Amino acid sequence: MFLSRRFQFINKLTKNRYINSISNVSMQKTDATANNEEIEVPNRIHRSSTDILYALASTVGRDPTAPHYKYHDDPFLIPVSNMSKRTYAMAQESGRKAAKWIREQHRELFLHQEAQPAIEEFVPKMVFNEESVINNTTLNDLILRSQVTDAVFVYNIMKEKNIEITTELKQSLLELICFYNNVEPLPEEFIEERWFKQNNETRDRSRKTWKDGDLAEQIFNEIEPKTTSTYAAIIRGMAKYYQVERAYAMFEQALEKQIDLDTTTFNAILGVTNFLKETADQRWELCRQVLQQMATLQIKPNLGTMNSLLECLTTFGNYKFARSCALQVLAEFKLLNIRPSLGTYYYILTIFCRDRSPVSHVIVDILNEIQDKEFSIEHHKDTYFFVTAMDVCRNHLHDKSIARKVDALLHTGNNYNLIGDSFKESVYYRHYFALLCQTEPVEEFMQTYDKLVPNIYIPEPGVMEELLKAVELNAAIELVPRLWSDMIIFDHLGRESLINRILNIMVSNKPDISIPIQEQLPQQFAKVALDIYNKIQETQGRAKKISFTGQMIGDILTLTVRGDDFESASQIFTNIDKNQHRIPGTPxxxxxxxxxxxxxxxxxxxxxxxxxxxxxxxxxxxxxxxxxxxxxxxxxxxxxxxxxxxxxxxxxxx
Structure with a gap:
């Protein structure tokens, strides 16, 4: 009802503006006729079907207190821990995959058309077998849809049936197979699974996964004459999946045959030079040779060339040499008017801000250059900038003011789209929270905490321990009951260090009941201690359990006594007395x-x-x-x- 009224208002407003504009144009036309002036009609501005939605969204902004749109807007279905966030998101995608499986297995139930014209996504995929009627058009459609498995199957059937396949179609299939390494890609709609898969793939990003002797190499050998696109496809594919030696051999073979390779192919070779040579000097010399070949062939470099060079420099053990080369690269590409992307700055931070290298404030120069600017994806490493920049602020510089500037840049325009996947977002806020917790008064930090937790970020146990340290340092014991409640919600009860820390804070900082804000704390502390006691009791007999220690159960006893809960204190002491041979240590x-x-x-x-x-x-x-x-x-x-x-x-x- 609200939206319908709003759209009626917008339509009425648009109509009134149109009538007024017609009247104004008529008046202007009359005046122009009288004055013999020309009328300039402005060009029509093309509007997409979603522009009005973007306009409405811009008036609202982002609500940090609301859960992500992918979760159901129901208090019982909103996840409040990192594990439940991933579980809920993956469960939702599992439901989509189940629906998709039913559609494919029972395609006879989905032959009706939902819309006119028909929407391809609603139609079950075609199933091919040896009896299917296929031709070049069929194979081309499969290639355009990136259906790798079906395209390979149809190609093999066409070969068996001696159906002639055009060279252009073979080239398209070669590019498809090289790009995906003959593996069916994950559908675009499965965003959460794609993110989770990317996090696992980063661990094996330097491992060779290229399929030697597979269909890609067979098609490459069949295509005659071999063109620039043919060599480019096989070289890029081998470089992408780390068959680096053969990729470089193909690269040299193409140059010997005087085949004009494109810039992207040269960039692919530059990106794997660190695998081709052992020492930093040899790697840099190889990069110089490749660049010289580009200059000889008059191939113009681009942003990918600069980022590939910087990626190679990140592998240099000699940080002084790496910094010197990086400055040379930036100077050369500045003369070529090639503007850096966020991925470029990510490589710069990686080169200049290493763990055991001298402290560098290069991030200050970077932020001065890009402050208040809005960015879009230009390179596949652009999404690594913000998480790396915040890591530098915390671990390399330990500077809160710079971290604030990085966060302001993240929230400029649509820059938040470059935060990356949910894992990078979590790491970004982990560094941000830990830094603010160590450098800000706890009262100021809790303002950020209230704004971001739990819908944007859920603190990991390490960050929660830093927060408890800050509470202890600032004697802000009135926050303990709330933080314990959050620890229960965030599923941190399995961390013995957190439990010991919060017990030590409550025991060591006895509340002053003459202060109004601390008047109820003894009773609240007793409830927290009893809650800890019961939670530990519940874990007994489980695979992952927390065992009482003498100090831990003694602190619980002290807090229940101070909270005037003698009955619970008696039960706890009875447990201490009966199990004194099982509990290590004594109160x-x-x-x-x-x-x-x-x-x-x-x-x-x-x-x-x-x-x-x-x-x-x-x-x-x-x-x-x-x-x-x-x-x-x-x-x-x-x-x-x-x-x-x-x-x-x-x-x-x-």
Whole structure:
């Protein structure tokens, strides 16, 4: 209803503007006729079918408090942990894949047409067999749709049936197979699976995966005469899948035959020079030779050439040599009026800001150059810039102000589209949060925390531990109950270091109940401690469990005592006493003394004497506790004899 009213308003507004413009044009025409002036009608601006949606979206902006559009807008279906985010997104894509499988397996149920003209995506894919009627047109359609498996199958059937295949069609098939390495690509609609697959592929990005002797090489040998496109396809394919030695051999063969290769093919060779030579000097010399060949053949370099050279320089162990060469490359390409992309700046940061190299502030010069500019994808490494820049701000410079500038650039225009996949986005905010947590007052940091968590970013356990350290350093103990609640939601309960950290903060920073903001903290801390106790109890018997330590369970006992929850404290101490041979370590003497004081307050001498017995059995100082019990209770003969049997008469002396 809201949208329909808004569109009615826009239509009415557009109509009124049109009438006014007609009236203005008529008046201008009358005036122009009187003054013999020419009327200039502006050119028509082409508008796409979605321009009005972009215009409406620009008036709203991004809402950081709302979940991503890919999740259902239901509180019970919105993920609040990194694992559930990926699980929910992949589950949604699994549903699409299941629907697609049903459509392919039961194609007879989907023969009706949903729209006129028909939408190809709604139609089941054709199934080919040896009896199918095929021709060059069939193969060409499959190539245009990037259906690698079906295209290869149809090609083989055409070969068996001696159907003539044109050279142009063989060339197109060769390019398709070389680009995908004869592997069916993942459909474009499966974005989440594509992102997850890319994260796994980065681990094996330097491993040779080219299929030697496969169909690509067979088609290459069949094509005669071999053209620039033929050599370009096979060289790029081999270089892309790291069959680098044969790619370079093909490259030299093409040059010997005086075949004019294009710039992209030269870029592919430049991108793998680090695999062809061992030392930095040899690699740089090979790059110079390739560039000289380009100059001799009058092949104009482009952005890919510059980025391929810089990619090679990132592999140089000698950082001084790498920096010197990088500056030469940037100067040369600046003379050629080739503008860097974000991928170029990513390589520059990788070269200048290494772990064991001198500190470089090159990122400051980069940000001064590109500040307030909007970028689009020009190179496949453009999406690596922001995550690398934030890594440099945190680990190389440890500078909050520069990190703020990087984040401002990310949110300029549509630059957020270059954040990359969900994994890079998570790493970016991991560095950003950790840096702000270490350099900002905790009150200012929590403003950023409130804005981004949990819909944009969910802190990993390491970041949460940094936040707890900041809370402890700033004595902002009023944040502990909220952070514990977030730790439960974010599924961080399996981290023993986090549990020990939050217990230590609550025990070491005793709330001042005279301060209004801390008045309810003792009871809240007791609830948190009891919650921790119950969560650990629930994990017993599981494969991944957290075991109590003496210090941990002693802190829980202390907090329940301070929160005036004597019943829970008694249960916890009973667990300590019964399982003292299973629990490594012992609670501190301070924890046990506070429990005895609570026993005195709640008039429970039997519990206090059991605590005294536990102290004696674990070789702790029991005299002070015995004095405390003797002075706090009116004891009968049974209790006095028990105390005497444990510690003797020494507790009666001053």
């Amino acid at each position: 501190s003497e301070t924890s046990l003394l506070e429990f005895v004081n609570s026993c005195i307050t709640h008039k429970s001498p039997s519990q206090a004497i059991v605590c005294l017995q536990y102290t004696v059995e674990n070789n702790m100082n029991a005299v002070a506790m015995a004095k405390q019990i003797h002075n706090g209770f009116t004891l009968n003969e049974v209790h006095l004899s028990k105390i005497k049997s444990l510690v003797g008469d020494s507790y009666l002396s001053d």
